Amino acid sequence: MPNANNDIPAPQSERSAQSTNALSQVQRRAVSELLRVSPVADDLARRFQEAGFTLALVGGSVRDALLGRLGNDLDFTTDARPEDVLKIVRPWADAVWEVGIAFGTVGCKKSSFDIEVTTYRSEAYDRTSRKPEVSYGDSIEEDLVRRDFTVNAMAVFLPQKEFIDPHGGLEDLAARVLRTPGTPQDSFSDDPLRMMRAARFAAQLDFEVAPDVVAAMKAMAGRIEIVSAERVRDELNKLILAPHPRKGLRLLVDSGIAERVLPELPALRLERDEHHRHKDVYEHTLTVLEQAIDLEEDGPDLVLRLAALLHDIGKPRTRRFENDGRVSFHHHEVVGAKMTKKRMTALKYSNDLVKDVSRLVELHLRFHGYGTGEWTDSAVRRYVRDAGPQLTRLHKLTRSDCTTRNKRKANALSRAYDGLEERIARLQEQEELEAIRPDLDGNEIMQILDIAPGPAVGKAYKQMLEIRLEHGPMEREDAIAALKEWWATQG
Structure with missing residues (x-):
């Protein structure tokens, strides 16, 4: 079947065995490229075949290969049971781990590749449980239908290179849309975390989420509350660290899921009236996050991104309407730091991460006392001391916090912060400012x-x-x- 996107092969019809066995030239090129960048696949597949089992590359690995972004993490599925998988991979792999074996997954390392091999599954979830009850399936079709989205429900049988796409994942990949293999209601009932995954994949891949999927998210948002805090946190981290976090965060807020997992974010959508005007704190926050991302130098920075996302969460609690029509948020940075600590602790973040992010939230307004540069050297020293190892991130957060459309004001703030950084650099040269100690121990x-x-x-x-x-x-x-x-x- 021809497709508007010539770089992505046309979807295989579930009813057409001929399409399964006769890949188009484009499909063959895609599969060949996938195997070229993962040469261990054929070797591993032959070992499974010799043992009487099948092996297929599956899910995100196939999707990423077709998108041209396959890394060194490879996912396989098989009809072999975990004990048989262990017998096959132990003599072959450089290292083997059994952390996920209760869920049918065996992990191993071969050269530079991290590999997971999972037995065909047919999961049944207790509607009140946070964990699936795993039962093994007998076919790859049964395995693929339980997966979260159609773009993750494709497979390539090895070593024969047979492409399997029963749910039109390639078509959705070309259209850049997220759909579920079955009904979204059934999918989200089975695993409510998939609702957060929809937002995460939208942020990672810059895909749109199908209207029926969004509708199901809105209707079933409350189901997310049965998912453990650790799983929610991990999914939230992946979303925040994605290339387009604004897209995913908007979906979480608009669907009502954020109200359950990060209620401080939708709370930033403060009501406004004609007499008391202030910037849209919610939109401001998303812009600050994007501007902080633009200042990253060594890849995604979770501490900086969390601080940008949470820096103003104290504003709803501190908002006051002044008699002159102004709106004030006095001490919102202090209140926000306490709220940040409470929320991150509830999401089971590490103590160090909680400390670093809440510290940045607490200090993000400190610079605004710098004014036109009248700080004394002692005030600059205190700024550096209080920021400690977070000084570089504080620089980035403070610069990102300027979202005014007034270019004159923005340039003035930028010049003032340039001046502060220059003073810090001079003082550091003079006295090793970051390691300040009293002159007497x-x-x-x-x-x-x-x-x-x-x-x-x-x-x-x-x-x-x-x-x-x-x-x-x-x-x-x-x-x-x-x-x-x-x-x-x-x-």
């Missing part, structure tokens, strides 16, 4: 003051750090004099 403080270890030492150390921040490096004699002068005031 704890042992020296105890010796000079003739005191034993205890709270007084910590108090003195903190005072010496404040002096260091305020005045910069001091000669030892001056530091000792300052310590004794302060100690004399402590009674």
